Amino acid sequence: MKTLLAWLLWLWIALVIWAAFFYAPGAAENFQVPTSYRILFFHVPMAWASFAGFIGSAVWSVLYLRSRNPRHDLAAAAAIQLGLLFGVLATVTGAVWARIEWGLYWNWDPRQTSLLVSLLFYGAYLALRGAVDDPEKRARLAAAYAILGLVVTPFLYWIVPRITFSLHPEPVVNAEGKSQMSSDISRVLLASSVGFTALFFWMHNLQTRLLVLAERKSAGGDQGYGA
């Protein structure tokens, strides 16, 4: 069953890539360089997957503190690692696109700033994990830090837009509840977002299992990690 789902995921991603280049229209309105918009199909879902890593780590950290099941701690760590990976990819694709659209790789746009701060947070979380040897202590401290991160970062969503103005277009679902994109583009974007979310959770599952195995190996035997 798992193998079948993985193959379906790969088929879906392949279809998204095909659709991004051949199904979606060649040029989109409201862009400086209309033909450059295709990177959107990869940039936005990557930013979304990075955000999923952020929320996921906090959820698994809460679960860990409630159950003290080491697997939840490793799931939180895996979510942060993948959040970092997708965050770096979103930053790079965004910077490339910003150079083409706005003429600058980096301009402290509110979303660039928020993403950068979340990358700093991911880095700090991993640094903390690296600095504690005892697995139980590491899990406790890292879980507390992940939850603290989720408490303070929402403030950035108020603060940063006041300080710098945004060049990013209105979100797909804006105040009027209407999409400003043509239906073909938003269909591919939606499919891509679904695909990347599934990809995130598939990779997360693999990474968590890897971390559990590594932990078992370093502990020198079965320490009661769930299957």
Place this chain on the structure above:
Amino acid sequence: MSPIASSWAAEVAAVFVKEWRCEFRTRYALNTLALFAFTTLVVTSVSLGPMGIAKAQGSAVLPVLLWLILLFSVAAGLPRAFVQEEESQTATALRLAATPSALFCGKLLYCLTLVMALELLVTPVFLTLMSLGVESPGLLAAVLAAGGYGLAVGSTLVAAIIAQARTKGTLFSVLSFPVLLPLLLLVVELTRTAVAGGIGDMGSTAGVVLPQLLLYDASVSVAGLMLFPVVWNP
């Protein structure tokens, strides 16, 4: 006051008094904070003193420098609050003697008094050396109080986390920066408003940003009280 509440308050007071008694034995945090603040003040004053920067630019740049001086002084002195307990192996005795919430509040009070003392020392000297006029002293006082509290509560929790890790010194800056960044952006914005005074919509900026600053303080305090037992108890 009910007996439980009064014994909790007594624990908080005992931790607070103990912190200051230990501090006066070595004066580690006091010396570090004061000397670090003094050094950075001298550097900023020499390179950017009254002649070094135009008045209009000064009201935009100098509030940032003031908070950077406060932030790095705090990062130099405050982590000591918990690191010292682990190093002198008194943490276990403290775990037995005080409930986690009382311990957190006692340590927080100690850090808060330290930060407030630092602010009282640094801010007047900074304003004088830079000849930076303040249009709204009341707002500045409110920002220093709420911002200082935010610095103290965020640092106390992060200090408790790093005390149990291996690389304590550098880790504090790494971990505290993402947590304190929203706070710093808020206080810098408010300090600029207090300094610039009548320009633009001072009342409305303060009316929007000050509640957000208070909300930050409240959220981090609640998170600290809830997370501290997890961090502290093995």
